[in-house]
Amino acid sequence: MIPIVKADGTVELEFIRQLKKRSGEVDEKVNQAVAQIIAQVKERGDEAVREYTVKFDGRAPENLEISKKELKEAENSRAPELLDALRRAAENIADFHRRQVQQSWLETKKDGVILGQRIRGLQRVGLYVPGGTAAYPSSVLMNAIPAKIAGVQELIMVTPPGKDGRPNQDILAAASIAGVDRVFLMGGAQAAAALAFGTQRVPKVDKIVGPGNIFVATAKKQLYGVVDIDMIAGPSEILVLADETAKPEFLAADLMSQAEHDKLASAILLTPSQEIAEKTKEELERQIRSLSRKEIIEASLRDFGMILVCRSMEEAVDFANELAPEHLEVCCANPMEYIGRLDNAGSVFLGNYSPEPLGDYYAGPNHVLPTSGTARFFSPLSVDSFIKKSSFIYYTEDALREAKDPIASIAQAEGLTAHAHSIQIRF
Amino acid sequence: MIPIVKADGTVELEFIRQLKKRSGEVDEKVNQAVAQIIAQVKERGDEAVREYTVKFDGRAPENLEISKKELKEAENSRAPELLDALRRAAENIADFHRRQVQQSWLETKKDGVILGQRIRGLQRVGLYVPGGTAAYPSSVLMNAIPAKIAGVQELIMVTPPGKDGRPNQDILAAASIAGVDRVFLMGGAQAAAALAFGTQRVPKVDKIVGPGNIFVATAKKQLYGVVDIDMIAGPSEILVLADETAKPEFLAADLMSQAEHDKLASAILLTPSQEIAEKTKEELERQIRSLSRKEIIEASLRDFGMILVCRSMEEAVDFANELAPEHLEVCCANPMEYIGRLDNAGSVFLGNYSPEPLGDYYAGPNHVLPTSGTARFFSPLSVDSFIKKSSFIYYTEDALREAKDPIASIAQAEGLTAHAHSIQIRF
Structure with a gap:
């Protein structure tokens, strides 16, 4: 005790x-096994995914993709109490996360200068949802709702088939409520790789989020840079x-x-x-x-x-x-x-x-939170986790003339003479 | 051509x-050399840093830390044109980044519920600035100014000593202009490790930012999780x-x-x-x-x-x-x-x-930007890179009573009965 x-x-x-x-450290054997799965899926796509699904999940599902109709059916088949609970939770989560939305902005300065920051949702995001005893509908809501509020254009969920080749129905119901766009029945490192590189059937995403076992977590770490990932919990x-x-x-x-x-x-x-x-x-x-x-x-x-x-x-x-x-x-x-x-x-x-x-x-606040002391520098999952920013600069000839000497000064101090040249050639 | x-x-x-x-891939030899440097600095602190400085930079500096007075002297010793340029640039950078500041907020809901998101600057951040030909004062401004605007309480710069054991004066001038709090004369993987774990003289930070050679970049990757890091450029x-x-x-x-x-x-x-x-x-x-x-x-x-x-x-x-x-x-x-x-x-x-x-x-916009196609999902360095968020929840007895059945419903569906129990025991 x-x-x-x-x-x-x-x-x-x-x-x-x-x-x-x-x-602790990840076992080198897991690292190698995952690296091989990723390489196979990158090269052979759906065929490799199918082989690994048979190997790890027992059998391949009849249909790789779950239709919108099946999602809606799963939602309607749940007990009214659970359905009501998930819908009320979804509303609270959406309400809280809507307050996190940041706007694009621009500022205008003298001599016609325009500066700005554009903010928009990632184009495509993959959401991993475990099967078995760790199949949590709340996890679907907490990951999917902020993504959709951020403006993610296509949110793709992957979840492994159960022993009968079918998905968990609570998970599908939550996906339907949260507005997930497409659902593929695949799990493990092979699903993460399919999302990162795209296959014949699965579109390539920009970021992968969601919890998973050691194989999924290791795959996400290895794929970081090819795509963005969330924290490893x-x-x-x-x-x-x-x-x-x-x-x-x-x-x-x-x-x-x-x-x-x-x-x-x-x-x-x-x-x-x-x-x-x-x-x-x-x-x-x-x-x-x-x-x-x-x-x-x-x-x-x-x-x-x-x-x-x-x-x-x-x-x-x-x-x-x-x-x-x-x-x-x-x-x-x-x-x-x-x-x-x-x-x-x-x-x-x-x-x-x-x-x-x-x-x-x-x-309403997110339940995907930094662990192991990383709250010192990491934040909860949020709408910010699903956006990208870029800046823009518009200078007029007059404005650049005013700026040219300071710029050349710094460029010269740094020994980057072609930088200075690109300003000077304009005058 | x-x-x-x-x-x-x-x-x-x-x-x-x-x-x-x-x-490309990082050489396994570099990975191992960096891992050893990190282990040594973690265990032996300043003594190990000193040994590596002698080994890699030729000789250890007389003083590990640069005083505020030396920073100000470096600033005053620069050519007026460069100083003016750096100050004007700093002003533009500060102006742009001040617009990125997000506020903490709270919302109140019925039955006395209070929900909120607290946002604050990281407590301590380390800024790596290379020496030699890649000693860029502009890089100091672009990293340090957003950090200070975000509310970072202590911004600690590290930069390797030159062959004469002394630091680059342009770098010190930029640090003085940007409001860097402390400067230590150390470089390489040993400096990154000193920042991540802290030593007798160097305080432990929450995040390390700034460009560096392959040893510094590899050290940052290996230290990710102990501290947060910025992108690897x-x-x-x-x-x-x-x-x-x-x-x-x-x-x-x-x-x-x-x-x-x-x-x-x-x-x-x-x-x-x-x-x-x-x-x-x-x-x-x-x-x-x-x-x-x-x-x-x-x-x-x-x-x-x-x-x-x-x-x-x-x-x-x-x-x-x-x-x-x-x-x-x-x-x-x-x-x-x-x-x-x-x-x-x-x-x-x-x-x-x-x-x-x-x-x-x-x-004014930041020059630390996502490379290698990662602008699909990464953003420029910004004030957001130096904050952490946390959420808070306050429910009253009435509000929780209203919520208890939905919560128990989801907890039961997920098989997490102690979750349901913690709600039910209150009524």
């Missing part, structure tokens, strides 16, 4: 070091800041909601109250009995969980900023006060009624 | 394939679209202004006019004689240059979008008309008086 530890300035730093070790993390007003039964439930993802997931409670620490541990022991993913939760809490009793809330905030967790809950009397002090976190959940699963599924 | 080729739908695609081959590229109104002497000068960067640089002219094509070639032959970097220009134009005579401006635009060049000049009668049609380019230069060096040095 989760240990209770007193903060002393070294135990917590040692814990951070341990956590960092979770994201590490194991999930939650850090909960709690003062003496927090409710141990809530805290325990929230810690376990992240711990259930994965034996490598990490759940941490930070509190200045020894009583809260002990009561939360009791609650964990009590509540865990009724949960279906008990074994995963136990392993995760034991290996990467901690209840840290700190000397003050200030110390707790400093530790949170040092750890830079993916999810950060603030279960304190005045949660809003902490917004300006929590500098490194993917998403911050404020108060006793903002548990982390609210953000995973429903509230 | 540069070939004149008639577009036929295949010759131009073959040319693009040839261009792509320029960015490929050889420079210019594509010029010219109709029959263009001026061959300008076109020739502009092509050479990029060709002089590097024997691997690529300069391409696209025009429907055979006459413009031929006259530009004559101008190239005439003008090149007087240029100091003649040899580099000749090699670059021969190996990676092309004058492509296309059948129409539409075809030229399609080719430009396919190639996705770093720099794109539009030397046509109505240049502004092209803004909406040129979908893939780092920076677009419109009209006969907007030559590319205007953007390199002076106009």
